[in-house]
Amino acid sequence: MADAPLDLAALERELRHSGLRRLAISWVNHAGATLVKVVPIGALAAAARVGVGFSPVSDAFRSDGVIDPAHGLARPDGDLRLVADLEALTSLEASSGWAWAPGNRRHRDGTPYAGDQRSCCQRLQRQLEHNGLTVQAGFELEWMVGLPTAEDRALEAVMAGGPYGADRLVEGLDYAAAIGDACDSAGLPWLQFHPEYGRGQFELSLAPGSPLEAADRLVLAKLLVQRVSRRFGWHCSFSPKPMAELVGNGGHLHLSVRRHGDPLLQGGSGPGGLSEAGASLLGSLLEHLPALLPLACNHPVSFRRLAPGSWSAPFQAWGIENRETALRLVPAGGDGAAAHLELKVADLTANPYLLLGAVLATVAEGLATSYPLPEPIEGDPARLGAEAPPRLPAGLAEASQAFGRSSLLRAALGETLHGSLLDSQQAECRRAEGWDDDTLLAASRWWPIVGGL
Structure with a gap:
């Protein structure tokens, strides 16, 4: 039997009760750098269903943060959605209201992005x-x-x-x-x-x-x-x-x-x-x-x-x-x-x-x-x-x-x-x-x- 879907409204109430007010959603690019977008807890459902925008160019960053012009992704076109995996959500620093969850990048229509590292590991x-x-x-x-x-x-x-x-x-x-x-x-x-x-x-x-x-x-x-x-x-x-x-x-x-x-x-x-x-x-x-x-x-x-x-x-x-x-x-x-x-x-x-x-x-x-x-x-x-x-x-x-x-x-x-x-x-x-x-x-x-x- 498949796991029951998360009750997002109940999860939001639980997080607010714990004093968690902000969610940091991260992923790791090709250079090994952890990148992040932050949403308020009130946007939890949207972060899990739709995600937040992230340009594919982020994988063209070198380890010093510079975009390498010869990289195949060094272009301004396109957009992806970083979708929070709320099954892995946890506290980052409860005393200051921060929660954390890893994310998977998808295309805007919800289909998987072939260049996403976490999705590859999961697959x-x-x-x-x-x-x-x-x-x-x-x-x-x-x-x-x-x-x-x-x-x-x-x-x-x-x-x-x-x-x-x-x-x-x-x-x-x-x-x-x-x-x-x-x-x-x-x-x-x-x-x-x-x-x-x-x-x-x-x-x-x-x-x-x-x-x-x-x-x-x-x-x-x-x-x-x-x-x-x-x-x-x-x-x-x-x-x-x-x-x-x-x-x-x-x-x-x-x-x-x-x-x-x-x-x-x-x-x-x-x-x-x-x-x-x-x-x-x-x-x-x-x-x-x-x-x-x-x-x-x-x-x-x-x-x-x-x-x-x-x-x-x-x-x-x-x-x-x-x-x-x-x-x-x-x-x-x-x-x-x-x-x-x-x-x-x-x-x-x-x-x-x-x-x-x-x-x-x-x-x-x-x-x-x-x-x-x-x-x-x-x-x-x-x-x-x-x-x-x-x-x-x-x-x-x-x-x-x-x-x-x-x-x-x-x-x-x-x-x-x-x-x-x-x-x-x-x-x-x-x-x-x-x-x-x-x-x-x-x-x-x-x-x-x-x-x-």
Whole structure:
């Protein structure tokens, strides 16, 4: 039986009773930037049925917000409607009256827009579910909290403390409490929070959900972290590499797969307990990883993080509990936890809907076609010399070429979306052409603040 339609009048009354008076409706463009339109709660029904206007040109924005003139969408024609998904509506900041919901873009006649990223993820998720496949996914997000030094040439940490240190937690205890409170108030389920390795760096692990839920949760979590940081008078940076001498920020993706309820990443005789089907889907992800890379690492600066020996997993390899392989299998353990995969290379410049949609298509391919799986890598791949696995593309231009050659991703995303993404990747390459590392890092130091501080 289909779910009963939302009672929009009752929902509006409930929101008003909770003190929520404004709804921010967001979507994520090709550059990985979250864009938004705001409506009063009184316009809730119209936002869900008709939507609010948004020009298709928004996907021609580069990561600095400039419209690339060579992009296929760099034209003034047309209009779309951003339709709020009220099933995913939640509080953004109840104390100031703000609610949030993700949106899907449609044509004005209500038909789907082929270039919409969230709709693509939703479509590919439904295809897997139709075939008896269930994917659970969740993101880890890393960020640094700081203030700019003179001339914005550095990120100055605002709290002392060592890697993973309780000293940093205690120094920033009010901040940590505010992050937890914001997540709880928004109904955002999370698993753990801790100081990370880098100076002024933290990590938040989100609870798993369906792929669409996982992507929505990441978008919401980034908004909450950004808001809490500003309330303290600080800035947060999700940049993959804010400073040359600092570690980078990742946005690791975890996922598990079941077919008709049976887990595919455990219970078999393969390495780490992989079943035959699990080994094939892992083999598919490994084979297509170069083409997936520009969706996981969306900006030229992403590839400054992917360096050998930096725990960023820049090799086309997999391992069992190996944090220097791009695909890390976490086997089922005596603690009762189910097996899952971690995509280590992803960072927070990615559009999570596109990344998850492409991963779903690659998983489906691995279960429809038998893919060989090489032996897992032990130790640091960078130290294996001639026996080292292939290096993943070392720059966005090379990764974009692999994406462009991928018939799998072209078919899964559709010609409109695939071609538009190629335009955006090439626009980012042109933007950074000729830059040295200092210029590149400075240009994206305060991501997601588009254009810098």
